[in-house]
Amino acid sequence: MVVANPPYVTPNEYAELDPDVKDWEDVRALVPGDPMDVDQSGLSFVVRLAQLARELGLADGESTNLPRLVVEIGGAHQVNGARQAMHDNGFNLTEVWKDMAGIDRVVLGYHKT
Numbered sequence: 001m002v003v004a005n006p007p008y009v010t011p012n013e014y015a016e017l018d019p020d021v022k023d024w025e026d027v028r029a030l031v032p033g034d035p036m037d038v039d040q041s042g043l044s045f046v047v048r049l050a051q052l053a054r055e056l057g058l059a060d061g062e063s064t065n066l067p068r069l070v071v072e073i074g075g076a077h078q079v080n081g082a083r084q085a086m087h088d089n090g091f092n093l094t095e096v097w098k099d100m101a102g103i104d105r106v107v108l109g110y111h112k113t
Contacts, residue, residue, distance in 0.1 A: 001058070001069070002070070004045070004070070004071050004072070006072070007029060007042075008032065008042045008074045009031050011040060013042070013074065032044040043078055043082060043085065046081070046082050046107075049069065050086050050089040050091070053068065053069045053089065053091075054089040054090050059091050063112045063113040064111070068109055069109035072106055073106070075103050076103070079107065082094075083107060086107065090111065092110070093109075093111075093112045094108060095107070095108045095110070
C-alpha cells in the first residue's frame with residue numbers, strides 16, 4: 001500500500017493562499033513542480049504515484065478489500081483527474097473520502113478481480 005500527501009495545490013490556488021499557509025510552508029511542499037508550470041491541475045505527483053504503484057505491482061494480483069494507493073487531493077476539482085490516473089494505471093475501483101469540512105480530500109485506488 002502506498003499512502004501519500006503529495007503537493008497538489010495549483011499555481012492559481014497558490015496565488016490565493018492565506019498568508020498563514022503561504023508564509024509557513026515551502027512552495028515545493030504545496031505546488032508540484034514549478035509554480036509557473038503549464039500543468040495547472042496540481043496532479044502531476046498523483047499521476048506519477050499511480051504509475052509507480054503500477055510498476056511496483058500494486059495494481060494487479062489478488063483482489064483485496066484494502067486500498068493499494070491512497071492520496072490526498074485538494075478538493076472536488078481534482079477527483080476526476082486523480083481517479084483517471086489510477087484507472088489508467090490498473091486500479092479498477094476508486095473511492096473518495098471527504099474531510100471534516102465535507103470537502104473531497106482523499107482518493108483511494110483498489111484492485112478488484
